[in-house]
Amino acid sequence: MQISMTINGTDITEEIEPRVLLVHFIRDQLRLTGTHWGCDTSNCGTCVVLMDGRPVKSCTVLAAMADGHSITTVEGLATGATLDPVQQGFMEEHGLQCGFCTPGMMLTARALLDHNPHPDDGEIREAISGQMCRCTGYATIVRSVQWAAAHPAGQDRMDEMEENAGEEVTA
């Protein structure tokens, strides 16, 4: 069957088997491997993408169900070379160690801040409670999201980046 959707702002049309899960469609067919595939049982949350702005576990959504919808993956967070404040926050506050949960964590954080720009720590922990991190103990993730909330335009980081112009910055 044929499906069409908007991925990170780009309209795509692809041929799929109906049984293909959204996570595999994104990773294997679109080659957007920033979305991770973890437990396969909708527990770990590393496969989280935004569907019409809401976090969903893409291992438990069929690609066919996303037909006509708008999907944002971690590759869609940055605008050109400018990182999303959430991505900057994860750098500033060391929100990751191994990085496996990070794409899902950052997308959930983005959706939370879009909905609630000034969450308290409890609200952040609640928002990410369907996602697992085995490295950070969550403390630095919460701080990273708070950094993004405090810097909605990512201003400080951008200033710093301008000062360090010429140095390569990687996410």
Place this chain on the structure above:
Amino acid sequence: MQIPASFDYVRASTVDDAISLLERHGPESRVVAGGHSLLPMMKLRLARPEWLIDINELFELDFVLRDANTLRVGAMTRHATLLESPEIARLFPIVADAERVIADPTVRNRGTIGGSLCQADPAEDLSTVCKVLRAEAVIRGPGGERVLSMHDFHKGPYETAVAHNELLVEVRFPIRPHSGSAYEKVERRVGDWAVVAAGAAVSLASDGTIDDVTIGLTAVGIEGTVTEAETLLRGHRPGEELFVAAGRLAALASDPVADQRGPVDYKRHLADELTRRVLRRAAARAGEAQEG
């Protein structure tokens, strides 16, 4: 890697379209709502429908509407919407109590009330909530609509009165004046199925006595509500002694199964303790409630 067996996929455009698709494709077709029960079962090949009828685009079934003394909730209303509704939180705090402990926020963005009720998992929370609130299920089929009590809706574990060519379209909650409700669940870890959970709804008469009360338990093998405890409470002033007695009766009525979530004694103990807690909270909320 868990991948479902092959199937054909079709998206329903209206409720009537969904019903005619079910008729056309017969018993090997299944309706998928949020998909957070059915898709995992399909991935494990515990379910192998030949046709999957997707009703996620039926926005006509995604609503929360007040209609005189009834709150009407569309079957495709997501858990997240139920949890975010201030009207539901005010009229039926038991729904918000339960939604807060159903799976996790990401799963709640997809899962629906209709899907949960139709899945009819014995450890599912909203089935208990609907029984406690004396909700009615509106089912539509080729011949029109029928309205069933939750008692008639539930046929047993994983079994409901919804026939193959029918669709649950709406859940109706009667609004009662001076009433309060509460739900409490013990789980092994956040977002898990209940070890045991309890729900209660209390309505107070003008003299402060209990006019009406319902008590429901999740995952302890009780089909309906705990009528013995309800009878004991009705007509009396809410109070700790009564709640303790009601908890004891709830534990006696329970018939839990020992499993990885705990032994029988522990589950009975929870039925007792959680019944007391939800009665306390429901009665307190009923005392604070102004109107219906």
